[in-house]
Amino acid sequence: xRRYAIAFASTAxxxxxxxxxxxxxxxxxxxxxxxxxxxxxxxxxxxxxxFPVLAVASYVICRWCLP
Amino acid sequence: MxxxxxxxxxxxxxxxxxxxxxxxxxxxxxVFHQILQTHHMLTARIPKDSVVRxxxxxxxxxxxxxxxxxxxxxxxxxxxxxxxxxxxxxxxHTFGGAILMGWGLFNMVxxxxxxxxxxxxxxxxxxxxxxxxxxxxxxxxxxxxIGLRIIRRA
Numbered sequence: 001x002r003r004y005a006i007a008f009a010s011t012a013x014x015x016x017x018x019x020x021x022x023x024x025x026x027x028x029x030x031x032x033x034x035x036x037x038x039x040x041x042x043x044x045x046x047x048x049x050x051f052p053v054l055a056v057a058s059y060v061i062c063r064w065c066l067p
Numbered sequence: 068m069x070x071x072x073x074x075x076x077x078x079x080x081x082x083x084x085x086x087x088x089x090x091x092x093x094x095x096x097x098v099f100h101q102i103l104q105t106h107h108m109l110t111a112r113i114p115k116d117s118v119v120r121x122x123x124x125x126x127x128x129x130x131x132x133x134x135x136x137x138x139x140x141x142x143x144x145x146x147x148x149x150x151x152x153x154x155x156x157x158x159x160h161t162f163g164g165a166i167l168m169g170w171g172l173f174n175m176v177x178x179x180x181x182x183x184x185x186x187x188x189x190x191x192x193x194x195x196x197x198x199x200x201x202x203x204x205x206x207x208x209x210x211x212x213i214g215l216r217i218i219r220r221a
Binding site for chain 1: 077080081084085088108109119120122123126127130131134138168169172173176177180181185187215
């Protein structure tokens with residue numbers, strides 16, 4: 001199972017990097033500059049913020065609120 | 068004397084909640100981000116007034132969808148593992164109710180954090196925080212309560 005997961009993740013990563021349709025264009029360069037600026041870490045944290053809260057809320061609901 | 072096994076529902080509820088959260092995320096992304104395009108992930112901060120800014124928003128939409136995909140996959144995994152739990156009651160009402168609860172939970176948590184707390188985007192971006200954001204939260208609460216009621220009746 002783990003072997004398949006690693007193979008899938010590797011394939012997805014390679015495909016994502018090589019098949020990026022905007023990587024070689026002017027807008028692609030602008031996009032990279034905009035994405036990988038100083039705000040990157042903060043933006044990642046903020047975009048993904050609901051997921052840990054959802055995980056904790058689901059756990060609490062399953063543990064204490066459901067029959 | 069053989070003890071009678073207590074009927075169990077928790078594994079099914081757990082799987083349903085995860086699938087519901089994931090499907091709620093996908094529905095938000097498909098309907099609001101892609102079909103209606105009323106907002107994207109960061110439109111309150113990065114308005115989609117140029118191709119590059121729109122692309123930026125699409126990249127962050129993508130990261131959001133990666134995580135909704137992971138949550139959905141985790142839910143399917145939990146459902147698959149639930150088949151070997153002894154005494155598990157396979158009830159479509161329980162599973163369906165848990166999916167509704169998960170969907171409602173997604174709307175409430177994502178709506179509160181992204182729309183009201185961090186102001187990353189709003190349901191109808193040109194209006195900012197509007198009645199639509201409140202409807203989004205209320206719809207989440209309604210789905211959650213309907214799901215809970217279905218589970219309790221099941």
